[in-house]
Amino acid sequence: MSTAFEVNFDGLIGPSHNYGGMSEGNLASASNSGEVSNPREAALQGLEKMRLLLRAGLVQGVLPPLPRPNYDLLVAAGFGGSDAQMIEAAASQAPQLLKAAYSASSMWAANAATVSPSADTSDGRLHLTAANLSTMLHRSIEHPDTVATLLAIFENEDRFAVHAALPMHADFADEGAANHVRLGESHGSEGVELFVYGRESGESTAGFPARQTKLASESIARSHGLAPQRTVFARQSRAAIDAGAFHNDVVSVGSTDTLFYHELAFERTDETLEALRKAGDGLFDLKSVMVPQADVPIEDAIRSYLFNSQLLQMPGEDRLVLLAPLETEETESTRRFCEKMTTGNGPIGRVQFVDVRQSMRNGGGPACLRLRVVMTEDEIAAAHQGVMMDEAKIDALQDIVRRTYRDRLSPADLADPAFANECQLAREALLEALELSGLI
Structure with a gap:
């Protein structure tokens, strides 16, 4: 077993962060639709979260924002002429489409890809499959640029395998690591990978969309070379989905040997836990922490994003730490549960609260903002070093954000072609700071 670390690659929130309300089933996104956002504050909040974990002794990376607006979407929709002409025409003829082209939703890096560490794969490489995000239009346009970003960061083919997104068909709907949990005795040991899906291929369901299919999850497990007995x-x-849990990470989170979940997270909870214990036999003893519906109604769990938190193994601490949004502390039932949980002798010993309100108002908590990538020391050294964070780099990124991001953005502002130029210049400055100018 090699020494390995859970590297959190946080999505750097882009300058077009706005409350477009385009995500069906995401209650926070819908309730704040049309309100004025603050891209500058959003990005600074995200960078401060990265700084917090860096100072705690964790390894921290970053994923840059994708190019916005996405002109390919506008061209595909029949708009032509100059960039400014396309923006002005789309603003008057198809404003919803323009909002999709400007979407900053790649900030939620948990949806960027599904990741299997080298300890779990048949070829001993770290595998990443970009999510197709085919259920929602504004997210379905991300994966080509996501693949380019991943290839730029994980370019060493001897150590990394970056897979393109699955076919853009409803049967292959894939939302990435937001529906995937990796469990094990430690980050460097062989582990068990849990894939959570909302529907079977060809199955249609009433209510909010079930965004992950079983076929998508099975396809990724095969391409990553995962052992069937460890998967x-x-x-x-369905109760969780209809309550607004559009991804499994809204009702469940796991790390090392611990699964923290709501009573209504899984369709067949007992079977799921038994399957995990069987898959982990000889590797680790599963520790499960269930939050009862009677203690925390699922509506509170979703509103507070109790589970959309980072469950972290902090250096020097013998129990896990839950990094939760301030909304978890401000919701009475979740605050009470956290107090009760941490005073016991269970695997989660502390809850730390963090301010990511700009992201929360659009439907993404601390866990949404990061892609977990378990990496050995050699793999970290082989990755692109420009995206690995230190204090100076965070300072530099914050300086760029303060200089180039607006502190007020309404959906109506997207109609201004000058804003598109602002977004381009801001992204170019960020990419240069991250030594990723090849993505410009």
């Missing part, structure tokens, strides 16, 4: 597929409960 578990579990169905997310």
Whole structure:
């Protein structure tokens, strides 16, 4: 077993962060639709979260924002002429499409890809499959640029395998690591990978969309070379989806040997836990922490994003730390549960609260903002070093954000072609700071 670390690659929130309300089933996104956002504050909040974990002794990376607006979408929709002409025409003829082209949703890096560490794969390489995000238009346009970003960071083919997104068909709907949990005795040991899906291929369901299919999860497990006996597929409960848990990470989170979940997270909870224990036999003893519906109604869990938190193994601490949004502290039922949980002798010993309100108002908590990538020391050294954070780099990125991002943005502002130029210049400055100018 080699020494390995869980590297959090946080999505750097882009300058077009706005409350477009385009994500069906995401209650926070819908409730704040059309309101004025603050891209500058959003990005600074995200960078401060990165700084917090860096100072705690964790390894921290960053994923840059994708190019916005996405002119390819506008061209595909029949708009032509100069960039400014396309923006002005789309603003008057198809404003929803323009909002999709400007979407900053790649900030939620948990949806960027599904990741299997080298300890779990048949070829001993770290595998990443970009998510197709085919259910929602504004997210379905991300994966080509996501693949380019991943290839730029994980370019060493001897150590990394970057897979393109699955086919853009409803049967292959894939939302990335937001529906995937990796469990094990430690980050460097062989582990068990849990894939959570909302529907079978060809199955249609009433209510909010079930965004992950079993076929997508099975396809990724195959391409990553995962051992079938160490892989578990579990169905997310319909009750959770209809309550607003559009991804499994809204009702469940896991790390090392611990699964923290809501009572209504899985369709067949007992079977899921038994399958995880069987898959982990000889590797680790599963520790499960269930939050009862009677203690925390699922509506509170979703509103507070109790589970959309980072479950972290902090250096020097013998129990896990839950990094939760301030909304978890401000919701009475979740605050009470956290207090009760941490005073016991369970695997989660502390809850730390962090301010990511700009992201939360658009439907993404601390866990949404990061892609977990378990990496050995050699793999970290082989990755692109420009995206590995230190204090100076965070300072530099914050300086760029303060200089180039607006502190007020309404959906109506997207119609101004000058704003498109602002977004381009801001992204170019960020990419240069991250030594990723090849992505410009």
